[in-house]
Amino acid sequence: MAAGFKTVEPLEYYRRFLKENCRPDGRELGEFRTTTVNIGSISTADGSALVKLGNTTVICGVKAEFAAPSTDAPDKGYVVPNVDLPPLCSSRFRSGPPGEEAQVASQFIADVIENSQIIQKEDLCISPGKLVWVLYCDLICLDYDGNILDACTFALLAALKNVQLPEVTINEETALAEVNLKKKSYLNIRTHPVATSFAVFDDTLLIVDPTGEEEHLATGTLTIVMDEEGKLCCLHKPGGSGLTGAKLQDCMSRAVTRHKEVKKLMDEVIKSMKPK
Amino acid sequence: MEEETHTDAKIRAENGTGSSPRGPGCSLRHFACEQNLLSRPDGSASFLQGDTSVLAGVYGPAEVKVSKEIFNKATLEVILRPKIGLPGVAEKSRERLIRNTCEAVVLGTLHPRTSITVVLQVVSDAGSLLACCLNAACMALVDAGVPMRALFCGVACALDSDGTLVLDPTSKQEKEARAVLTFALDSVERKLLMSSTKGLYSDTERRYSKS
Numbered sequence: 001m002a003a004g005f006k007t008v009e010p011l012e013y014y015r016r017f018l019k020e021n022c023r024p025d026g027r028e029l030g031e032f033r034t035t036t037v038n039i040g041s042i043s044t045a046d047g048s049a050l051v052k053l054g055n056t057t058v059i060c061g062v063k064a065e066f067a068a069p070s071t072d073a074p075d076k077g078y079v080v081p082n083v084d085l086p087p088l089c090s091s092r093f094r095s096g097p098p099g100e101e102a103q104v105a106s107q108f109i110a111d112v113i114e115n116s117q118i119i120q121k122e123d124l125c126i127s128p129g130k131l132v133w134v135l136y137c138d139l140i141c142l143d144y145d146g147n148i149l150d151a152c153t154f155a156l157l158a159a160l161k162n163v164q165l166p167e168v169t170i171n172e173e174t175a176l177a178e179v180n181l182k183k184k185s186y187l188n189i190r191t192h193p194v195a196t197s198f199a200v201f202d203d204t205l206l207i208v209d210p211t212g213e214e215e216h217l218a219t220g221t222l223t224i225v226m227d228e229e230g231k232l233c234c235l236h237k238p239g240g241s242g243l244t245g246a247k248l249q250d251c252m253s254r255a256v257t258r259h260k261e262v263k264k265l266m267d268e269v270i271k272s273m274k275p276k
Numbered sequence: 277m278e279e280e281t282h283t284d285a286k287i288r289a290e291n292g293t294g295s296s297p298r299g300p301g302c303s304l305r306h307f308a309c310e311q312n313l314l315s316r317p318d319g320s321a322s323f324l325q326g327d328t329s330v331l332a333g334v335y336g337p338a339e340v341k342v343s344k345e346i347f348n349k350a351t352l353e354v355i356l357r358p359k360i361g362l363p364g365v366a367e368k369s370r371e372r373l374i375r376n377t378c379e380a381v382v383l384g385t386l387h388p389r390t391s392i393t394v395v396l397q398v399v400s401d402a403g404s405l406l407a408c409c410l411n412a413a414c415m416a417l418v419d420a421g422v423p424m425r426a427l428f429c430g431v432a433c434a435l436d437s438d439g440t441l442v443l444d445p446t447s448k449q450e451k452e453a454r455a456v457l458t459f460a461l462d463s464v465e466r467k468l469l470m471s472s473t474k475g476l477y478s479d480t481e482r483r484y485s486k487s
Contacts, residue, residue, distance in 0.1 A: 100368055107369035115455075115475050220380065231478050235471045239376020239460070242467020245483065252479050 011217055018205055025054075025211065030254055032209045035262070037154065037269055039162045046135075047163030047187075051155040054211065055145035057089075060137060060155035062163050066177065067134040069125070077124020077132040081109040083139045083152055090144035090212070101148075108236060109139065109152055112225050116193040116233035118160065123188050126168045131177055133165060146211040149223050149236075153195035154262060161270060163187050191227040194262045195234075196255040198222045203241040208254060224255040228263065304444045309411070311419040317395070319420020323412035325444060327402035330409050332416035336392030344391065349384035351391045356409065359398045370406060374413055377460045377470040383423040392422055403446040404432035406458045406472060426464040433457055435477050441484065457482070 006013045017024050027033070033054030042048035045061035069076060083105040085093050093099060098106070113119070124133040137159065139152045164184035168177050199210035199218035210218060220240020225233040237243070305326030314320035317333035340351050354375040356367045378394065394413050398405065410430030417424060434445035434453035442449055450456050455475030462469050 100372060103365045103368040104372045107365050110365075111474065115473070117476070220376075227476070229478075231476045232473065232482060233476055235457075235473045235482065237468065237471040238373045239378070239380050239470045241380060242462050242465055242469050244467055248468065249483075 010213070014201070014214070014217055018201060018207075023207065023214070027209075029205070029207045032258065032261070033211075035154070035265060037158050037265060039158055039269055039273055046165065047159045047161075049155050049158030049162060051151050051158065053147055053151045053154075053209065055143055056141070056147055056151050057143040058139055058141050058148065058151040058155045060139045060152070060159040062159045063136045063138075064133050064163065064165055065136065066126075067132055069129065069132045073121075074129040075125045075132075076121035078134040079113050079119060079121070079124075079137065080134060081113060081137040081139065081156065082106055083109060083141070083148075085141050085144065085148075089141040092144070104238075105139075105148060105152060108149055108223075108234070109137075109156060112153055112193055112195070112234055113156075116191050116225065116227055118157070118189060118191055118193060119187060120190060126177070127170050131168070131170065135160075135163070144212060146213075146215045147197050147209050150195045150197050150209065153193060153225065157189075157192060157194070158266060158269070160187055161189055161266070162273075191233075192259075192263055192266070193225045193227050193233045194255075194259040195223055195225045196251070196258040198224075198251055198254075200241045200243065206247060206251065208258075222251060224251055226252075226255045226259050228259065230256060305446075307411075307444075309415050311415060317416075317420070319416045319418070319422070321412050321415035321419050322399075323408055323415060325404055325408045325411070326446060327400055328404055328408045329399040330405070330412040331397045331399055332409075332412035333395045333397075334392065334413075334416045334420040334422065335395070336420065336422060337387040337390035338393070340389060340391035345389045346384075348388050350382065350387040350389075352379050352382060352384065353391060353393045354378065354396065354413070355393065356396045357398065359401060370409065373406070373470055373472055374409060377410060377428060378413060378417065380469050381424045381426050381428055381462060382417065383425055386423050392417075401447065403448075403450050404444050404458075406430060407432040407444070410460050410470070426462040428460050428462045428469055430458060430460050430470075432459075435475070 021029055036052045038050040040048060041050055042061050046064045047062040050059045083102050085102040087093050087095050126132060137156055139155055141148060164186055167180045167183040171178050198206050198208055199214055200206055200220035201218055203219060223236040227233055308324040310322045313322060314333055317335050319334040322331045337350055344351050352375055354371045356371045357363055358367055396409050407430030414428050432444060434442045434449050435455040436453050455477040457473045459468060460470035
């Protein structure tokens with residue numbers, strides 16, 4: 001009976017739940033789904049992380065390669081993110097060149113890296129003007145159930161914390177790079193940006209961490225990326241219903257609490273990994 | 277509707293080159309808008325903000341491909357072409373922002389199973405590009421006669437290192453700024469429709485800039 005109603009009138013079905021201040025999966029309006037993170041699962045990558053937000057699963061693999069720096073920034077390395085939404089994760093996506101959703105997500109992650117200064121690009125320099133590191137971060141979604149941006153940001157952060165770069169010296173005589181695989185060091189992660197996504201319903205109600213169906217029914221979305229000092233790296237609101245200042249304030253405070261939760265989770269995982 | 281409407285607005289008349297220093301506060305560059313300048317699209321507008329200029333054309337409501345049609349609403353499409361080169365991922369991201377903003381104000385339910393296409397061409401870029409694109413899109417939609425429940429406007433502001441806010445920054449001011457924030461506000465309820473930010477800033481600065 002409920003399943004029939006849900007198919008015919010999904011919005012009404014949702015409204016019934018929202019009136020009671022809860023959601024069909026039993027969560028409160030401000031509650032996140034269970035977040036799990038697994039670090040270092042891909043042995044062929046220099047750093048990797050798998051993040052699950054409820055059903056949404058994103059895996060991030062980071063590969064480090066050499067590159068020549070550009071002439072106008074001879075001591076800066078590169079961080080190149082790429083988000084891939086394959087047909088595996090949802091029936092909405094077809095195989096072929098990246099669709100709009102994947103491109104928007106890639107641009108979003110690139111903006112987060114750029115704005116939050118998570119890695120100082122100068123740290124990736126090996127020899128100014130000659131050799132720098134380029135970190136290719138590939139984020140692949142394995143299961144799309146809404147809130148892809150939060151999962152991608154978290155996966156990227158966890159993977160970057162897991163990256164170990166070998167020591168590189170330039171041989172004076174041959175001018176070739178010599179890689180010492182035995183001596184590896186972690187990246188210097190300066191800030192920890194954490195994304196919190198909200199969906200707006202009927203121009204008034206805000207829910208946190210929307211699932212795939214909720215995103216489809218929502219009239220607008222909002223993503224806030226915050227770092228630990230409460231500074232905003234990104235306020236991404238791609239259109240949709242208008243929001244008043246007071247509502248935005250509520251979102252900010254929720255983002256701050258979420259940041260603390262995520263940071264705690266990440267620290268636990270990193271601590272459990274360190275003695276290797 | 278055949279005559280050209282030429283609207284010129286000057287707020288604290290200033291030269292729009294950006295080389296003259298503007299004090300902190302609410303001074304905008306000279307901005308202008310011209311409608312109905314293209315003959316083929318149903319509506320067109322050219323929006324000028326200082327030296328930044330964007331040309332917009334709107335086709336619609338028109339026929340839509342069966343794969344893209346929505347049974348109860350109009351399908352909105354935005355195409356943004358940069359001044360040089362082929363459109364890339366950054367353009368796709370901006371198209372998504374502009375499209376979602378337009379979808380929030382356009383009364384799509386009055387024209388179900390049709391498509392409304394907004395084509396934006398960047399003519400020159402001297403800062404505040406996204407805001408200029410939003411304004412051009414809005415004026416072009418008005419010129420095309422697409423039913424909307426409100427008008428929206430795009431505003432860009434730059435925060436420099438000591439926290440001073442500059443509205444409508446030039447490319448030089450954007451480069452030197454710590455953060456650049458672009459907002460779209462609707463005309464009826466003054467609510468925030470779209471927000472896109474670049475750089476680090478604190479929450480208090482955001483609230484100040486929104487007011």
